[in-house]
Amino acid sequence: MSRKLTVIPELCSGCRICELVCAIKHFGSNNPKKAAIRIINTYPHPVMRMPIVCSQCKVPACAQVCPTNALRLLDGVVQLDSENCVSCFKCVEACPFGAIYAHEDCDLPIKCDMCGGEPECVSSCPLGALRLIPEHALGETKRLNNVLSYTQMREIEFYEKGEKKTIHYADIGKEEL
Amino acid sequence: MSIKSGYFKKYLHVDLSQNKLERRDLSDSFLERYIGGRGFGAKLVWDNLRKHDFKVNPLGEENLVVIAPGPLTGVYLPSSGKNSFVAISPATGLYGDSSIGGGFGVELRQTGLDALAITGRAPELSILFIDNNDTSIIPAPELKGKTSLEAEGMIREQLDTQSAHIATIGPAGENLVKFACVNADWGRNAGRTGFGAILGSKNLKAIVVRGHCDLPVHDIQALQSESNKAFKYLKEHQYFKLWQQQGLMNVIEYANEKGILPTYNFKDSVFAKHDQINGDTMLSDYKIGDSACFSCSMGCSNICLVKNGKYTGTVVEGPEYESCAMLGSNVGIDDFGAILAGNKLCDELGLDTISAGNLVGAVIEGYEKGIISLADLDGMEITWGDDDAILKLINKIAYREGIGDIIADGPAQIIQKWPEMDNIILQVKGLEQSAYDSRAGSSMALAYATSDVGAHHTRAWTIAREMEEGQDWSDDERVDTVIYHQKLRPLFDMLGVCRLPWIELGLNEKHYEYFYRYVTGNDVSLEKLLELSNNVYDLTRQINIRLGAKRQDDSLPYKVHSSPALTGPNAGKVVDKEHFQKLLSLYYRKRGWNEDGTLPDNAEDRFND
Numbered sequence: 001m002s003r004k005l006t007v008i009p010e011l012c013s014g015c016r017i018c019e020l021v022c023a024i025k026h027f028g029s030n031n032p033k034k035a036a037i038r039i040i041n042t043y044p045h046p047v048m049r050m051p052i053v054c055s056q057c058k059v060p061a062c063a064q065v066c067p068t069n070a071l072r073l074l075d076g077v078v079q080l081d082s083e084n085c086v087s088c089f090k091c092v093e094a095c096p097f098g099a100i101y102a103h104e105d106c107d108l109p110i111k112c113d114m115c116g117g118e119p120e121c122v123s124s125c126p127l128g129a130l131r132l133i134p135e136h137a138l139g140e141t142k143r144l145n146n147v148l149s150y151t152q153m154r155e156i157e158f159y160e161k162g163e164k165k166t167i168h169y170a171d172i173g174k175e176e177l
Numbered sequence: 178m179s180i181k182s183g184y185f186k187k188y189l190h191v192d193l194s195q196n197k198l199e200r201r202d203l204s205d206s207f208l209e210r211y212i213g214g215r216g217f218g219a220k221l222v223w224d225n226l227r228k229h230d231f232k233v234n235p236l237g238e239e240n241l242v243v244i245a246p247g248p249l250t251g252v253y254l255p256s257s258g259k260n261s262f263v264a265i266s267p268a269t270g271l272y273g274d275s276s277i278g279g280g281f282g283v284e285l286r287q288t289g290l291d292a293l294a295i296t297g298r299a300p301e302l303s304i305l306f307i308d309n310n311d312t313s314i315i316p317a318p319e320l321k322g323k324t325s326l327e328a329e330g331m332i333r334e335q336l337d338t339q340s341a342h343i344a345t346i347g348p349a350g351e352n353l354v355k356f357a358c359v360n361a362d363w364g365r366n367a368g369r370t371g372f373g374a375i376l377g378s379k380n381l382k383a384i385v386v387r388g389h390c391d392l393p394v395h396d397i398q399a400l401q402s403e404s405n406k407a408f409k410y411l412k413e414h415q416y417f418k419l420w421q422q423q424g425l426m427n428v429i430e431y432a433n434e435k436g437i438l439p440t441y442n443f444k445d446s447v448f449a450k451h452d453q454i455n456g457d458t459m460l461s462d463y464k465i466g467d468s469a470c471f472s473c474s475m476g477c478s479n480i481c482l483v484k485n486g487k488y489t490g491t492v493v494e495g496p497e498y499e500s501c502a503m504l505g506s507n508v509g510i511d512d513f514g515a516i517l518a519g520n521k522l523c524d525e526l527g528l529d530t531i532s533a534g535n536l537v538g539a540v541i542e543g544y545e546k547g548i549i550s551l552a553d554l555d556g557m558e559i560t561w562g563d564d565d566a567i568l569k570l571i572n573k574i575a576y577r578e579g580i581g582d583i584i585a586d587g588p589a590q591i592i593q594k595w596p597e598m599d600n601i602i603l604q605v606k607g608l609e610q611s612a613y614d615s616r617a618g619s620s621m622a623l624a625y626a627t628s629d630v631g632a633h634h635t636r637a638w639t640i641a642r643e644m645e646e647g648q649d650w651s652d653d654e655r656v657d658t659v660i661y662h663q664k665l666r667p668l669f670d671m672l673g674v675c676r677l678p679w680i681e682l683g684l685n686e687k688h689y690e691y692f693y694r695y696v697t698g699n700d701v702s703l704e705k706l707l708e709l710s711n712n713v714y715d716l717t718r719q720i721n722i723r724l725g726a727k728r729q730d731d732s733l734p735y736k737v738h739s740s741p742a743l744t745g746p747n748a749g750k751v752v753d754k755e756h757f758q759k760l761l762s763l764y765y766r767k768r769g770w771n772e773d774g775t776l777p778d779n780a781e782d783r784f785n786d
Contacts, residue, residue, distance in 0.1 A: 013421075013476035015469035016280070020253040028397055030252050033287065033389040040339065043363040044326075044492040047466055047480050103389060126412065126474030127421065127467060 002076040002135045005112070005119055007051045011129035014039050014049040018121035018130060025120050026113075027106075034103050036112040037121050037130075051130060053121070054078065054099045054112035062091035062100060062111075076135075077114045085109070180205050181698025182395035183248040185289050188217075189312065191305060193379055194238055194297030198312045203291060209699065212671040212706070213247030215274050216713045217292050218263020222272070223720055223784055225296070226265075231723050235267035235371070236353055236378035238298045244384070245292035246282035247673020251392050251471060254404040254692050255411060255684065256675035258283055258471030265724070266370035267355045267378075268532075268587055269607040269631050272720040273370030276635070276670050277344070278470035278478075279362035284342040287388030299380040302351075304332065306385045308341075320382045322348055324525035325360035332383055341387035347527025349575035350377035354585040356532035356609070357575075360524055364494030365470075368529040370608060370630050395698035403691045407684055411474055414682045421467065423456035424477030428498040429505075430455045435644040436745035437614040439507040441561055442538030443603055443736055446614045447745030450511035454501060458513050468494055470675065477677060481517050488518040496520045496530075502612035503534025508541060509561030515568075522568055526575035531633075533571055535609035536584050536591070539602045540570065548597045555579035603734040605632035606726070616737050617747035618643035620655040623760050624662065626731045629717040635670075637662035638680065656764045668710040715768075716784050719776050728774035731761060 016039055019032035027034045037053040060078045063071040070084035071091060087107050092100045101110040112119075122130045133140075157166050186208065190199045203217075211220045225241040226233055233239050242264040249257050260282025266273025285293065288307045295305070304317045320328050325347035332343055342361060349357035350373030357373025358366045376382075394400055411417055419427055432438035433451040440448040452458065459481060469476030483491040496504070496516060504510065504519040523530045541559050543549040551558060555578075559566040573581030583594055588604045603610035608631025615621040617640075624637035634640075637659045665686060669676040672693060678684040690703040721730075733752060741749045762772060770776055 010466070013467035013469035013473075013478075015471065015473050015476055017253075017472055017474065020472060024253060024397060024401060029391040030394045030397060031287070031389070031391040032251075032283075034391075041363075043494075047482075047492055049466070049468075105389075105391075124408070126408075126476065 003117075003132050004056070004135050004138055005053060005114065005122065006131050006133055006138065007053065008129050008131065008141065009048060009050045011127045012039060012049040012051055013127055013129075014041055015126065017124050017126065018051060021120040021124045022112075025115065026110075034101075034106065034110060036099075036101060036110050038101065051121075052097055052099050053130075054095075055097065056112075056114070061094045061096055065090045065094040078111070079113065080108065080111050082108055179699060180208050182393045183697035183699075184208050184291050184393065185286075185390075187290055188245075188292035188294060189290050189307065191293065191295045191314070192297045193295065193299040193303070193314065193381065196299075196314060198314070200290075208248075208291075210709060211713065212668075212709060213250075213291065214245050214259070214261040214276075214671045214673050215263055215667055216671040216709070217245040218243035218261055218274060219272070219713050219716045219720070220784070221292075221294055222263055222265065223716060226720065226723065227785070233265050235265045235270060235273075236374060238379070239296065240265050240375060240378070241294055241296045242372065242375050242379070243292060243294045244285065245673075246286050247671055248291075248696050249689075249692055250673030251283035251286050252394060252692070252696055253401060253472060254674070255407050255678045256470060256473040256475065257673065258473060259670065259673050259675050260285065260367075261670050261673075262359060262367040262372045264372065264375050265720075266608075266630065267353070267374045268369075268371045271606060271631075271724050271726055272629050272717045273372075274630060274670070275358070275367040275369045275372055277359065277361055277365050277367040278675065279342070279365035280471045281342040281344055281361040281365070281386065282673060283471045284386045284388055286392055287390050288386055289388060289390045293384070295379060295381065297379065302380050302382050304383040304385060305381060306336065307387070308385075309388045309390070317382055322351065323382075324348065325527045326363060326525055328383055329360070329363060332385060336385065338385075338387060341385050343383055343385045345383040345527070346373040346376045346381075347525060347575065349373055349527040349585075351382070352575065352577050352585065353377050354528065354575060354577070355587040356529040356536075357527050358529045360527055364524050366524070366529070368531060369633055369635070371529075373527045394696050396695045400692065400695035403688065403695060407678070407688050408474055410684060411678055411682055416682060417475065420475045420477055420681065422460055424475075424479055425498040426456035426459050426479065426496070426501060429501055430457070432498070432502065432613070435617075436742065436747035437617055437640060437644065439502055439538075439612050439614060441509055442507060442535075442542045442601065443610075443614060444542065444740075444742070445744055446617070446742035446747055448506035448511075451506070453511045454505045454513050454516060463513060463517065465492075473675065475677060475682070483514040483517050486512070486514045488514040491518050491521050493517050493521040493524065495524075499612045500530035500534070503531050503538075507534050507538045507612070508567055510564055510567065511562060512564060515564035518564070519568060519571065522571055526571070528571065528575055531611045532587075532609040533574065535603065536574075536588070537567055537570055539591070539598065540580075540584065541567075542601050543595060543598055546597075546601070548595050548601070549580075553580055553595075600735040600740070603632065603736055605732065605734065606630075606730050608632050610734060613638070613640045614742065614747070615640065615733075616741055616752060617750050618648070619752050619757060619760060620659050622733055622737055622752045622757060623655065623764060624659050626733055626757075626761065627659065627663070627764060629714065629721060632734070636666055638666070652760055652763055656760060656767055659764065660767060663714055664707045664711045667713060668706055671710060671713065712783065715776060715780060718770070719780055719784065722775050726774075728761070731774060733757065
């Protein structure tokens with residue numbers, strides 16, 4: 001089953017723990033500037049913290065511009081073949097998300113390799129803003145949110161065996177019918 | 178025992194008068210003894226004082242401001258995004274420091290520096306740009322009068338940088354308001370003791386840092402495994418989620434319940450409308466996002482938006498407990514939207530929310546009591562909860578208009594103009610008291626009185642223990658607790674990390690011994706680190722003594738002894754004067770200081786090499 005690394009920016013706090021664990025795993029250095037995932041902050045309109053990481057595109061723009069075919073989609077991951085890479089960094093410029101990075105200490109572009117299937121950033125994210133989900137589940141959260149906002153959830157409090165509880169229900173707007 | 182890693186062993190010395198930038202070496206013994214952050218700052222400020230024969234005007238060219246992260250700043254461990262500002266404070270005329278979270282200190286370290294020390298005065302308004310190895314002072318007259326956040330935006334555009342971290346001052350800093358702050362990352366502040374005014378006096382509008390160096394770590398594998406343990410502990414803590422959701426805002430409800438919430442300028446310590454300004458209200462009606470400092474899983478900060486009413490559209494990073502209490506209950510505001518607007522205004526103007534809320538509260542009470550007249554107020558009436566007038570007054574302080582010009586100079590000037598205000602303003606050594614009422618607990622009162630920067634809870638925060646365990650403990654225990662806090666809490670500021678995982682979620686302080694060891698390779702115990710921190714406390718004390726502080730300055734505001742809260746669980750309680758003096762003498766004895774609060778004769782030998 002192919003799984004996708006996906007981000008929920010609404011949950012991101014901008015703590016950058018993902019950057020740290022990525023750089024430590026791949027370079028053994030404590031340097032967020034060597035991570036293959038970065039958090040971009042914007043302020044104040046909109047206020048957003050957005051982790052930028054490779055989407056492992058099925059038609060990868062980075063691979064298309066690679067002059068030596070060093071980037072290839074294998075097992076659902078766009079993989080960099082360090083033997084063939086000539087470090088031209090065309091891929092960094094070509095990625096429509098800016099999700100490939102460069103650092104002057106590093107000869108090769110810095111690109112997410114999915115940690116062999118268990119990305120460290122996902123397991124270390126304290127807020128669950130990074131998820132690894134089956135490919136067919138992509139977009140589920142968005143769909144659910146859309147439904148929830150459409151139906152305008154309401155809340156009532158009630159007592160069950162003396163214990164206060166709340167129940168959520170969808171207000172279908174009878175008054176307006 | 179030696180330093181093997183963890184430092185670049187360099188700091189940048191900037192002389193703005195001479196337009197001179199110099200990377201200077203830091204010796205191993207300096208690193209070992211002063212660790213970083215506030216420790217570096219205190220030592221460099223001490224050396225500068227000696228050079229100037231202890232005659233340093235806080236707003237003069239000669240005042241040296243040290244901006245120092247610590248060896249753990251930016252390292253993979255819980256909440257490592259802290260950075261200290263240290264100098265002689267314009268608020269107190271004594272030692273001052275303030276710490277800032279976010280990512281500024283991390284980025285500063287990534288330029289390959291352990292610290293930055295700035296002296297002199299630029300001939301015109303300028304910015305300091307540290308771009309990894311390249312450093313420059315750039316004239317920026319176009320930023321004059323811009324707010325902190327406007328300036329950050331303009332600089333990002335001019336230098337075309339998304340990744341840099343930028344610390345700026347607002348109009349309050351440019352106008353030398355004594356409680357002006359430094360703002361970074363769109364709403365983080367080095368709030369206390371007047372660093373905005375210090376940078377303003379140096380004509381320095383902003384400091385921009387952008388770096389990409391590896392942060393040196395002696396044993397990264399050992400560090401990672403220790404850090405994972407600590408992160409796991411925090412994640413499994415029963416209040417971890419509460420901290421992520423509410424952050425310090427959860428304290429409003431706690432402080433109200435315990436009767437320590439500053440209300441109507443500390444006339445009271447419970448607020449009838451507390452439920453309109455508490456964490457639950459924030460969560461249900463205002464919060465739109467989480468915000469965390471670097472490498473922090475607790476993420477205690479919030480992004481809030483006002484969605485209706487006259488402040489609609491106000492977006493602010495915050496508020497945290499102090500800002501909410503001082504700009505809320507302390508001035509009688511019960512509209513959370515107005516508190517957010519006040520917080521945003523202070524961020525924009527570059528004003529410390531604690532001092533601003535404290536002094537505005539005092540002015541309202543002064544007017545209520547007839548000490549300050551309507552004419553004094555330039556004809557603008559101001560009463561509890563009048564958010565329009567309160568925000569206008571805050572503006573007038575930053576721009577030094579009318580009465581704002583007097584308030585801008587702090588408690589001493591206010592008291593000089595209206596002597597009766599001495600009984601109204603809560604301050605120690607010239608620094609306005611922060612948002613924990615100390616009348617209910619004599620150890621918290623001792624903590625405020627003996628804090629090296631004035632009435633701030635940063636050095637010791639013992640009120641929680643007093644509230645949890647009651648008042649039934651011995652004087653020995655009270656004093657020991659204050660001193661232990663004054664050793665451990667500043668140690669976090671020296672290491673360059675946040676104390677909240679420890680104080681709020683009980684992360685064992687022993688972890689920090691290992692963090693320090695794995696980062697620096699220096700094999701020392703926590704006890705040794707605490708001893709080094711204590712040594713810095715002695716140093717800041719000696720700085721204060723040399724600058725004229727005496728036992729009488731370790732005193733408490735009038736209200737703490739003589740004017741109890743009116744209602745709530747602590748109604749009627751004050752700190753007994755005689756008992757306090759007894760505690761103070763005991764405190765000096767336990768610290769090895771003399772009865773008059775000075776250090777033993779040969780104390781300076783420790784700091785002079």
